[in-house]
Amino acid sequence: MSESPNPSLAPTLESLGLARDRPLVIVDVDEVLGLFMLGFGAFVAEHGYELRVERFALFQNIYRPGGSEHLDLVEGRKLFDEFFRSRCGDIEPAPGAAQALRRLQHQAEILILSNAPAEAKALRGGWLKRHGLPQALILSSGPKGPITAGLVTQTMGRTAFVDDLIPNLDSVAEHAPNTARFQHVADLRLRPLAPRSSRHPRIDDWADLGEAIEASIR
Numbered sequence: 001m002s003e004s005p006n007p008s009l010a011p012t013l014e015s016l017g018l019a020r021d022r023p024l025v026i027v028d029v030d031e032v033l034g035l036f037m038l039g040f041g042a043f044v045a046e047h048g049y050e051l052r053v054e055r056f057a058l059f060q061n062i063y064r065p066g067g068s069e070h071l072d073l074v075e076g077r078k079l080f081d082e083f084f085r086s087r088c089g090d091i092e093p094a095p096g097a098a099q100a101l102r103r104l105q106h107q108a109e110i111l112i113l114s115n116a117p118a119e120a121k122a123l124r125g126g127w128l129k130r131h132g133l134p135q136a137l138i139l140s141s142g143p144k145g146p147i148t149a150g151l152v153t154q155t156m157g158r159t160a161f162v163d164d165l166i167p168n169l170d171s172v173a174e175h176a177p178n179t180a181r182f183q184h185v186a187d188l189r190l191r192p193l194a195p196r197s198s199r200h201p202r203i204d205d206w207a208d209l210g211e212a213i214e215a216s217i218r
């Protein structure tokens with residue numbers, strides 16, 4: 001059984017500029033709307049390291065050039081935090097994402113729900129705006145089910161959720177079971193490595209994903 005949503009966890013839709021009487025589509029940023037691994041890899045390279053996309057992981061993929069042991073996880077975390085503090089506005093949008101969301105906006109309210117440090121808010125918001133993406137944004141942390149439950153309970157419309165990570169999709173299945181869920185993995189190198197689950201449809205093409213979301217909220 002799902003826990004009752006904790007209202008203090010989720011901001012009101014009103015405060016985000018979103019209507020309660022339309023469907024609500026909640027969308028992740030990294031590896032869904034934006035090519036995080038590509039951007040973070042470039043940042044890591046500037047710092048003299050290499051990001052090898054060899055497994056579906058982050059810090060375990062950072063190496064010294066030619067090295068065979070991944071960088072210390074604490075050092076990796078420092079790079080990650082610095083990327084979000086200063087450079088997360090530089091990533092490329094996922095192909096087709098902005099177009100699909102512009103179409104969806106005719107049918108639904110769109111909310112961007114990104115697990116990222118709070119310091120990233122201005123850069124991430126500016127990035128959304130610059131690429132013609134919807135701008136209602138929440139930066140969060142941890143499994144996304146509880147906050148999603150707190151958001152979807154406020155709308156009278158149908159709801160959908162998109163993320164690349166199975167733990168977030170499972171968390172939403174548990175806490176907001178009536179919300180349609182879709183997995184999308186934007187990075188071509190990550191696609192064969194990313195775990196999938198029969199519980200959530202996996203759609204890596206944004207044009208197809210947009211249509212599936214549209215059907216789910218109709």
Ligand SMILES: [Mg+2]
Nearest residue numbers: 028030031164
């Ligand atoms: Mg993500």
